[in-house]
Amino acid sequence: MSDVPVVPGAMELPAGANYRLLADIPLRLSVEVGSTSLRLAELMDLNSGSVVELDRQANELLDIMVNGTLVAKGEVVTVNGKFGIRVVDVVAADARLSGIERRQ
Numbered sequence: 001m002s003d004v005p006v007v008p009g010a011m012e013l014p015a016g017a018n019y020r021l022l023a024d025i026p027l028r029l030s031v032e033v034g035s036t037s038l039r040l041a042e043l044m045d046l047n048s049g050s051v052v053e054l055d056r057q058a059n060e061l062l063d064i065m066v067n068g069t070l071v072a073k074g075e076v077v078t079v080n081g082k083f084g085i086r087v088v089d090v091v092a093a094d095a096r097l098s099g100i101e102r103r104q
Contacts, residue, residue, distance in 0.1 A: 031074070031085050032063040061088055 034054025046052070056062075061073035064085060074085040 027066050030065050031076075032065060 034056035036052060036054050038052070061075060062085065063070055064072040064074050064087065071091050072087045073089040073091075074087045077084045077086045
C-alpha cells in the first residue's frame with residue numbers, strides 16, 4: 001500500500017495545536033479510486049461504453065484526500081442511495097500536516 005504512517009482510530013491532533021481558530025475554513029475532500037496514463041489518441045477514442053483500466057486492485061482501500069493531501073484510507077459504502085466512504089485507516093497527524101507544509 002503506502003509508506004505513509006497510518007494509525008487506527010480517530011484523527012488525533014498534535015498536542016498544543018489550536019485548530020479551533022481554523023475550524024470554519026472550507027476544505028475539499030475527495031476519494032481517489034485509481035489512475036492511469038493515456039496517449040492522446042486513446043483519449044480521443046473514448047466513447048460511451050469505453051472502459052479505462054486503472055492502476056488499483058478492486059479490493060484495495062481507496063485514498064481519502066483533503067485538498068490534495070492523503071489523510072486516510074477507506075472503502076466505498078452507500079448512504080441513502082449515494083456513494084459514501086467508510087474510513088478504515090487514518091494517516092498520522094504529523095504526516096497529514098507535513099503534506100500541507102510541503103505545498104506552501
